[in-house]
Amino acid sequence: xxxxxxxxxxxxxxxxxxxxxxxxxxxxxxxxxxxxxxDTDKAAIEVECFEDGVVDRLLVQPGQKVPVGAxxxxxxxxxxxxxxxxxxxxxxxTAAAPLEAPAPAGPLVTSPLVRRLAAERGLDLAAVxxxxxxxxxxxxxxxxxxxxxxxxxxxxxxxxxxxPLARRLAAAGGLDLAEIGPGAKDGTVHAADVRRALAGxxxxxxxxxxxxxxxxxxxxxxxxxxxxxxxxxxxxxxxxEIPHYYLTQSVDLAAAMxxxxxxxxxxxxxxxxxxxxxxxxxxxxxxxxxxxLNGHWRDGGFAPSSTVELGTVxxxxxxxxLVPVVHDVANRSVVELMAAAxxxxxxxxxxxxxxxxxxxxSLTVSNLGEQGVDSVLGVIHPPQVAMVGxxxxxxxxxxxxxxxxxxxxxxxxxxxxHRASDGAVGARLLHRIDRLLQxxxxx
Amino acid sequence: MTAAPAVAELTYREAVRAAxxxxxxxxxxxxxxxxxxxxxxxxxxxxxGLLEEFGPERIRDTPLSESGFVGAGIGAALxxxxxxVEIMTVNFSxxxxxQILNNAATLLHMSGGQLNVPLVIRMTTGAGRQLxxxxxxxxxxxxAHIPGLRVLAPATIADARGMLAxxxxxxxxxxxxEHGSLYNVSDSIPxxxxxxxxxxxxxxxxxxxxxxxxxxxxxxTVLRAADxxxxxxxxxxxxxxxxxRPLDDAxxxxxxxxxxxxVIVDEGWRSGSLSAEITAxxxxxxxxxxxxxxxxxxxxxxPMPYARHLEQAALPRADSVVAAALRxxxxxx
Numbered sequence: 167x168x169x170x171x172x173x174x175x176x177x178x179x180x181x182x183x184x185x186x187x188x189x190x191x192x193x194x195x196x197x198x199x200x201x202x203x204x205d206t207d208k209a210a211i212e213v214e215c216f217e218d219g220v221v222d223r224l225l226v227q228p229g230q231k232v233p234v235g236a237x238x239x240x241x242x243x244x245x246x247x248x249x250x251x252x253x254x255x256x257x258x259x260t261a262a263a264p265l266e267a268p269a270p271a272g273p274l275v276t277s278p279l280v281r282r283l284a285a286e287r288g289l290d291l292a293a294v295x296x297x298x299x300x301x302x303x304x305x306x307x308x309x310x311x312x313x314x315x316x317x318x319x320x321x322x323x324x325x326x327x328x329x330p331l332a333r334r335l336a337a338a339g340g341l342d343l344a345e346i347g348p349g350a351k352d353g354t355v356h357a358a359d360v361r362r363a364l365a366g367x368x369x370x371x372x373x374x375x376x377x378x379x380x381x382x383x384x385x386x387x388x389x390x391x392x393x394x395x396x397x398x399x400x401x402x403x404x405x406x407e408i409p410h411y412y413l414t415q416s417v418d419l420a421a422a423m424x425x426x427x428x429x430x431x432x433x434x435x436x437x438x439x440x441x442x443x444x445x446x447x448x449x450x451x452x453x454x455x456x457x458x459l460n461g462h463w464r465d466g467g468f469a470p471s472s473t474v475e476l477g478t479v480x481x482x483x484x485x486x487x488l489v490p491v492v493h494d495v496a497n498r499s500v501v502e503l504m505a506a507a508x509x510x511x512x513x514x515x516x517x518x519x520x521x522x523x524x525x526x527x528s529l530t531v532s533n534l535g536e537q538g539v540d541s542v543l544g545v546i547h548p549p550q551v552a553m554v555g556x557x558x559x560x561x562x563x564x565x566x567x568x569x570x571x572x573x574x575x576x577x578x579x580x581x582x583x584h585r586a587s588d589g590a591v592g593a594r595l596l597h598r599i600d601r602l603l604q605x606x607x608x609x
Numbered sequence: 610m611t612a613a614p615a616v617a618e619l620t621y622r623e624a625v626r627a628a629x630x631x632x633x634x635x636x637x638x639x640x641x642x643x644x645x646x647x648x649x650x651x652x653x654x655x656x657x658g659l660l661e662e663f664g665p666e667r668i669r670d671t672p673l674s675e676s677g678f679v680g681a682g683i684g685a686a687l688x689x690x691x692x693x694v695e696i697m698t699v700n701f702s703x704x705x706x707x708q709i710l711n712n713a714a715t716l717l718h719m720s721g722g723q724l725n726v727p728l729v730i731r732m733t734t735g736a737g738r739q740l741x742x743x744x745x746x747x748x749x750x751x752x753a754h755i756p757g758l759r760v761l762a763p764a765t766i767a768d769a770r771g772m773l774a775x776x777x778x779x780x781x782x783x784x785x786x787e788h789g790s791l792y793n794v795s796d797s798i799p800x801x802x803x804x805x806x807x808x809x810x811x812x813x814x815x816x817x818x819x820x821x822x823x824x825x826x827x828x829x830t831v832l833r834a835a836d837x838x839x840x841x842x843x844x845x846x847x848x849x850x851x852x853x854r855p856l857d858d859a860x861x862x863x864x865x866x867x868x869x870x871x872v873i874v875d876e877g878w879r880s881g882s883l884s885a886e887i888t889a890x891x892x893x894x895x896x897x898x899x900x901x902x903x904x905x906x907x908x909x910x911x912p913m914p915y916a917r918h919l920e921q922a923a924l925p926r927a928d929s930v931v932a933a934a935l936r937x938x939x940x941x942x
Contacts (some may be wrong), residue, residue, distance in 0.1 A: 329901060
């Protein structure tokens with residue numbers, strides 16, 4: 167029987183605290199469903215399931231801290247289990263619903279009316295095919311939504327009617343409104359319901375009475391401290407173990423910026439590309455071409471990665487960083503890459519990252535261009551063997567064919583692990599990045 | 610050392626009259642004018658006996674011309690007097706609205722601060738006495754809309770007795786609304802001029818479950834409702850606005866921050882009313898304290914009926930206030 171285990175949500179994570187189960191024993195689950203919330207030292211992460219099946223037993227209770235790899239739940243695998251369960255009491259179309267249900271997207275832009283209607287019908291807005299510009303779900307899209315599935319984790323936060331005070335108290339106490347349940351006939355969660363839940367008393371609704379109150383999420387101040395400690399430990403290990411070497415190269419972005427300008431005229435405002443997307447794309451392609459820098463240092467040797475999993479450093483507004491990962495970057499278009507990077511940054515800052523966002527990266531990029539720096543000489547994120555940095559795109563005097571011109575220029579830097587590669591390999595990566603940026607249309 | 614102040618039983622009418630008599634006695638610049646304030650003794654008998662006491666120079670009967678005599682009051686105020694102008698009811702004050710809004714409320718601004726208008730205008734307001742649709746409306750909320758005015762609504766005998774003096778001391782125009790149903794109400798208050806402020810709302814009855822906000826003629830209705838709520842184990846806090854402009858937001862927000870629920874009782878019509886303004890301010894300033902939608906109990910949006918049962922049905926009643934408070938409290942008292 168497969169087990170659902172405490173995932174590693176970063177190389178610096180050794181253990182995690184289970185904050186909340188989003189499924190019950192006996193619920194059907196699908197690959198990609200968010201089934202639990204886990205607190206690392208850095209953030210509360212929504213953890214996805216990698217199996218199709220039925221939750222057999224929940225082995226760890228909320229509040230328990232367990233090491234990475236420890237079994238959290240056992241899952242009865244197989245389509246059979248799912249089908250048997252779903253063709254039972256559930257209507258037929260629910261069984262026909264795609265098993266690869268789209269994971270809830272990032273922040274959804276919808277009107278209050280649409281949110282209310284969706285909540286009333288138990289629909290997951292993330293699963294509604296949107297026809298509006300920029301992925302906005304309109305009222306007319308709702309009939310196209312897949313019917314709600316039992317056990318499926320929908321956007322529960324949207325569906326709770328609660329007073330402003332109740333919301334404030336629940337947020338302060340780290341309670342999920344959906345689990346509190348309304349105590350009154352009006353179907354609204356009031357402050358008294360939250361207070362009852364906070365006091366550990368069962369709420370008035372009997373079916374909710376058994377729901378355990380969740381352990382509070384780590385308070386922001388404590389989170390800041392823990393994150394500082396986690397970053398510190400990892401960076402200390404990096405500088406202690408990894409013999410870094412550094413290379414920088416100035417790259418003329420005239421062609422890239424011209425292409426970007428042209429391309430953006432064809433794109434809707436919400437999909438406009440930033441120079442960062444081109445830099446990420448070029449880095450990914452270059453890393454695929456110079457595999458000696460794309461992978462991990464393990465047990466005294468280098469293990470190349472078959473795909474480019476690009477970690478992107480996101481600095482949080484309250485301080486600290488998270489490094490969510492763009493999956494299989496080399497095979498994505500610049501537009502897709504832009505959308506993925508934007509979504510990741512937004513969710514990282516909103517504290518809504520999922521476990522799949524924190525899978526191990528094979529190479530990390532730090533772009534401090536917005537901060538106005540000339541170049542970034544990074545600290546490698548172990549067990550990776552390289553980090554690429556970008557400074558600000560600046561207009562600089564630039565000699566071309568014996569003439570002096572003004573060009574947009576960026577300094578690309580590389581910090582690499584001398585155990586895994588030498589300077590010539592690093593230089594090749596920077597050179598490839600430069601060459602790719604001269605032909606942006608091929609990215 | 611000091612003896613407890615003597616306590617006198619006064620009607621609202623006698624309290625206003627005593628305040629007028631004090632003002633006339635203490636300051637030669639003060640005079641009273643309006644329709645029938647002299648020989649007839651006032652339409653509501655408020656100024657009965659003052660003509661005999663202070664003479665026709667200071668208790669002046671005017672023609673039936675609201676715009677004319679309010680304008681004269683503004684002129685007298687500009688010339689250094691401290692006029693008290695009585696308008697029979699707020700319904701007729703609309704004839705003087707141009708003087709009140711375009712002159713009294715505006716001259717300080719238009720003159721760059723050189724000309725202030727220390728004028729007090731008293732008028733009755735409100736329904737409940739079968740005076741029909743031209744004598745019964747509560748339009749004080751309209752005046753509370755106007756920058757440059759201070760708008761008072763004494764709801765208690767003590768405020769009726771005490772608000773006139775600070776109103777006369779105010780360098781700018783002050784409107785005092787006396788609810789017509791209050792003149793015969795009596796209460797025991799300390800004998801003498803108790804200083805009252807004309808800036809703050811008052812908590813008339815402390816409570817913990819719901820804030821009921823009202824003013825003027827409906828205060829007694831609300832206090833009766835609070836008694837009934839207490840029998841139903843709901844503790845209502847009753848707030849008397851006292852001052853309709855500028856509103857004392859701090860007292861309202863403080864109360865709702867403690868009770869988390871609000872009911873606003875306003876004898877004015879609901880649309881575009883003072884109750885709407887208070888609702889908006891509570892949402893702006895205390896949104897995250899609210900545990901239930903704000904409830905409003907207002908007059909029905911009709912011209913006030915003459916027939917007694919219809920008039921009563923159109924007005925905020927204690928039972929409708931109780932019902933609104935129970936809705937706000939829900940099962941969560």
